[in-house]
Amino acid sequence: xxxAAETTTKTVRVGDVLVDRGLITSEQVDQAITAxxxxxxxxxxxxxxxxxxxxxxxxLTEALADAYSTPFARLSSRLVDGDVFNVLPREFMEExxxxxxxxxxxxxxxAVTDLTNFFLCDEIAxxxxxxxxxxxxxxxxxxxxxxELSQDEAPSFDELFADAESATATESGDxxxxxxxxxxxDSPVVKLVNHAIHSA
Numbered sequence: 253x254x255x256a257a258e259t260t261t262k263t264v265r266v267g268d269v270l271v272d273r274g275l276i277t278s279e280q281v282d283q284a285i286t287a288x289x290x291x292x293x294x295x296x297x298x299x300x301x302x303x304x305x306x307x308x309x310x311x312l313t314e315a316l317a318d319a320y321s322t323p324f325a326r327l328s329s330r331l332v333d334g335d336v337f338n339v340l341p342r343e344f345m346e347e348x349x350x351x352x353x354x355x356x357x358x359x360x361x362x363a364v365t366d367l368t369n370f371f372l373c374d375e376i377a378x379x380x381x382x383x384x385x386x387x388x389x390x391x392x393x394x395x396x397x398x399x400e401l402s403q404d405e406a407p408s409f410d411e412l413f414a415d416a417e418s419a420t421a422t423e424s425g426d427x428x429x430x431x432x433x434x435x436x437x438d439s440p441v442v443k444l445v446n447h448a449i450h451s452a
Contacts, residue, residue: 264368266297269319270307280306309390313365317388320367327351327363327393329400336360337401339380345398348372349391358382363389 267281284300291300298312310326317324325331333354340352349365350372362376364386377384 264316264319266301266312266316269315270301270312273315273318275311275315276301276306280304309392313388313390316367320388322367322386322388324388325363327353327387327389327397329397332397332401334401340376341379342398342402344379346395349394350376351389351394351397352380353387355382360384361387363387363394365389365391365394 267276267278267284270276271278271281280301281297284297284304284306287304288295288297288300298307298316301307302309302312314324331353332351336352336355339360340350345351348369351363353361353363355361360376360380360382362373362380362384364372365388366372367386367388373384373386
């Protein structure tokens with residue numbers, strides 16, 4: 253039986269989130285809403301704000317991730333476990349801009365771009381057959397890595413762990429692998445995403 257996705261269903265108003273963080277003004281939100289109505293297209297408010305040049309995609313994604321209490325990261329191929337990369341069909345990944353990253357203690361961590369699509373998280377869990385937690389990333393990063401890993405063999409989680417373990421040992425001395433695995437059990441996102449951030 254497939255596991256459930258670990259998601260939050262709280263409602264977040266994009267305009268309010270961006271204004272509260274000082275990224276845009278209320279007037280700019282109003283202008284975007286007007287443009288949204290006049291265009292006649294089915295565009296999200298965030299997409300229009302980006303088109304108008306008021307914010308960047310990274311600012312939008314990071315702000316929404318914070319509002320949904322979800323980790324945000326600039327994705328790199330070293331965060332993707334080759335053993336789980338193919339748990340989702342490539343067509344599904346490309347259609348929905350999602351990417352399975354790694355699996356720890358039966359929990360699959362997946363990079364996503366749309367935190368408001370709660371049904372998508374459930375669909376991923378159904379495909380993977382296990383519980384899912386998400387990391388917010390940029391769509392361009394996902395598309396780039398899907399292309400890279402479809403051509404080259406992705407490293408295994410053990411190789412990723414060894415890399416992270418080596419980097420941690422360099423900074424703080426000897427590493428107790430059991431301690432790191434305990435941390436990974438509680439929050440695998442934090443361990444590997446932090447490693448990618450510090451190594452960037």
